[in-house]
Amino acid sequence: MSNSSGQSGAFWFLKGARGIASLPAIILMSAFVGFCGFAVEAGVPLGEAVFMTGMIWALPAKVLLVGSILAGVSLPAAFITVALSSIRLMPMVAALIPEIRTEKTPTWLLLLLSHFIAITAYVFTMERIRDVPREHRVSFFAGFGMTVTTANIVLVAVIYSTVANLPAMVAGALFFLTPVYFLTSIWASTRERAGHIAMVIGLALGPLFHQVAPEFDILYAGLVGGTLAFVIDRFWKSGVRP
Amino acid sequence: MISYETFDTWWWPYVFIAIAGWLATDIWRWLGVLVGNRLKQDSAALTWVRAVATALLAAVIAKLILYPVGELQNVPVAIRLFAACIGFGAFLISGKRIWVGIIVALGLLVGGQFLAAAALSVG
Numbered sequence: 026m027s028n029s030s031g032q033s034g035a036f037w038f039l040k041g042a043r044g045i046a047s048l049p050a051i052i053l054m055s056a057f058v059g060f061c062g063f064a065v066e067a068g069v070p071l072g073e074a075v076f077m078t079g080m081i082w083a084l085p086a087k088v089l090l091v092g093s094i095l096a097g098v099s100l101p102a103a104f105i106t107v108a109l110s111s112i113r114l115m116p117m118v119a120a121l122i123p124e125i126r127t128e129k130t131p132t133w134l135l136l137l138l139s140h141f142i143a144i145t146a147y148v149f150t151m152e153r154i155r156d157v158p159r160e161h162r163v164s165f166f167a168g169f170g171m172t173v174t175t176a177n178i179v180l181v182a183v184i185y186s187t188v189a190n191l192p193a194m195v196a197g198a199l200f201f202l203t204p205v206y207f208l209t210s211i212w213a214s215t216r217e218r219a220g221h222i223a224m225v226i227g228l229a230l231g232p233l234f235h236q237v238a239p240e241f242d243i244l245y246a247g248l249v250g251g252t253l254a255f256v257i258d259r260f261w262k263s264g265v266r267p
Numbered sequence: 268m269i270s271y272e273t274f275d276t277w278w279w280p281y282v283f284i285a286i287a288g289w290l291a292t293d294i295w296r297w298l299g300v301l302v303g304n305r306l307k308q309d310s311a312a313l314t315w316v317r318a319v320a321t322a323l324l325a326a327v328i329a330k331l332i333l334y335p336v337g338e339l340q341n342v343p344v345a346i347r348l349f350a351a352c353i354g355f356g357a358f359l360i361s362g363k364r365i366w367v368g369i370i371v372a373l374g375l376l377v378g379g380q381f382l383a384a385a386a387l388s389v390g
Contacts, residue, residue: 250318
């Protein structure tokens with residue numbers, strides 16, 4: 026890493042890499058077992074399932090892409106579906122970058138590393154980054170992101186042939202693990218009141234907008250819910266109860 | 268329109284995945300870097316961006332529970348909601364222990380299905 030001093034940078038990279046044994050990483054891997062089962066069921070060949078894991082990385086986008094392939098939609102339609110669902114990555118990355126970069130961090134490095142940002146990496150990093158010295162945060166994130174991505178690529182390749190034998194109830198539980206984990210871990214890692222308000226409003230608005238505008242539901246829920254939470258929090262702070 | 272099945276070559280699905288998958292996700296990450304590079308820590312703008320990101324994630328969570336994919340579709344929505352709510356309650360009561368929430372929620376999801384199956388076979 027160009028911005029961290031020798032041994033110390035390597036130390037924090039390894040420290041991040043050790044995050045592979047953390048609860049978020051283990052849960053993500055369980056979710057990837059679930060995704061792998063879905064890909065097999067959908068008839069996506071091994072090579073493509075592995076390729077998707079490395080290239081897209083964000084799990085919901087992969088599920089949507091497989092769904093689009095199953096439905097036989099055109100390339101532009103599949104692109105738009107996946108792109109719309111992935112807009113959420115932008116505020117996540119925009120919120121994470123100020124936490125990890127220093128004045129000297131080159132933008133190309135951040136562009137490169139941003140590929141490893143998905144929900145799990147976001148939650149993991151936001152939870153722990155305050156305990157990492159600022160000049161080593163990029164190394165720490167790189168260590169975690171690269172290790173977890175590589176591990177899941179290998180995982181998908183290894184379990185592809187055996188995952189079809191998973192009992193239905195176990196497969197269902199694996200799909201349930203992800204939302205429950207996100208729900209609890211995001212709540213636990215949120216320090217600001219605005220974040221907790223945003224969470225409650227987002228939970229309600231997601232299904233609501235799904236009824237009104239299913240194509241853009243996540244996006245609307247995020248923009249409206251986040252803005253509402255921000256405004257409520259401001260009023261609260263200034264002593265005026267909304 | 269060209270689709271996944273258009274060209275019968277080994278490499279076409281990979282091109283399809285690269286365009287509709289990789290490009291469709293990474294452009295947002297790159298934009299996020301460019302925006303995030305301009306945000307100052309502890310600024311109101313960053314608080315807002317974080318609130319939007321959190322609300323987005325919350326909406327994803329609600330959708331994963333209410334409109335799931337794969338095997339979870341076969342579990343009744345009442346069981347899914349009940350398990351998630353009680354699991355979250357257990358997480359809060361236990362002093363925000365994530366593993367407590369997860370174990371309670373998964374236990375209720377699996378247990379609830381056995382109960383529902385038993386109720387059906389009795390009724």
